[in-house]
Amino acid sequence: MELFTAIKERRSCRSFLSDPVPEDVLEKIIEAGTWAPSPMNAQPWEFIVVTGTEGKAKIYAEGERCRQWALATSGWKWLDKYRVEFLKTAPALVVVVGDPKKTGVDQFLEDGSAGYQYACAAAVQNMMLAAQALGIGSLWYTLFDRNNLKRIMGLAPEKKPLSIICLGQPAGEVSPVGRKPVQDRITFIR
Numbered sequence: 001m002e003l004f005t006a007i008k009e010r011r012s013c014r015s016f017l018s019d020p021v022p023e024d025v026l027e028k029i030i031e032a033g034t035w036a037p038s039p040m041n042a043q044p045w046e047f048i049v050v051t052g053t054e055g056k057a058k059i060y061a062e063g064e065r066c067r068q069w070a071l072a073t074s075g076w077k078w079l080d081k082y083r084v085e086f087l088k089t090a091p092a093l094v095v096v097v098g099d100p101k102k103t104g105v106d107q108f109l110e111d112g113s114a115g116y117q118y119a120c121a122a123a124v125q126n127m128m129l130a131a132q133a134l135g136i137g138s139l140w141y142t143l144f145d146r147n148n149l150k151r152i153m154g155l156a157p158e159k160k161p162l163s164i165i166c167l168g169q170p171a172g173e174v175s176p177v178g179r180k181p182v183q184d185r186i187t188f189i190r
């Protein structure tokens with residue numbers, strides 16, 4: 001698939017068929033993630049692939065807990081209808097784990113240590129585009145408490161679970177989401 005087609009046609013998928021994503025396909029998608037740029041090429045990521053029912057159920061429980069917390073805290077009505085069942089039904093969840101020690105010179109700045117998070121975000125986008133090119137639907141999911149997910153995944157204390165990518169064959173059409181015209185978002189300083 002042509003790159004610009006993949007960029008434009010990728011949409012967040014929140015409903016998946018149960019067909020498993022073959023491990024070689026998952027590996028190909030994750031390899032695309034590892035080609036993302038990172039500060040000093042530190043590659044501050046690890047990818048944990050969860051395909052088993054038990055693991056997904058624990059992640060779902062944390063997602064659902066957070067949804068309810070967010071609803072109660074924000075009062076945002078859409079959160080009442082929003083469902084995180086895809087955490088159980090997506091055939092594969094890729095937990096993207098960042099290493100704050102593997103960041104760039106930004107660690108010496110006052111606001112410090114955002115580089116590893118940017119790098120992991122770039123890896124996520126690479127993976128989602130690779131999934132799109134391979135006909136796999138994806139969702140970038142972040143509604144969880146990092147410390148809880150750390151416990152669930154049995155991660156070392158210094159590691160940070162930053163994102164979950166849900167992957168699988170889309171069940172039906174993914175709802176279209178538009179964008180504002182690019183001309184409204186650009187300023188050229190000539």
Ligand SMILES: Cc1cc2nc3c(=O)[nH]c(=O)nc-3n(C[C@H](O)[C@H](O)[C@H](O)COP(=O)(O)O)c2cc1C
Pocket residue numbers: 010011012013014139140141142143177
């Ligand atoms: C950093 C980040 C976090 C996101 N977290 C969630 C999430 O927790 N749950 C969810 O359903 N979608 C999440 N999304 C997906 C966005 O809602 C989605 O990208 C946006 O609505 C635009 O739709 P599109 O991806 O179909 O173009 C996240 C996206 C980004 C970039």
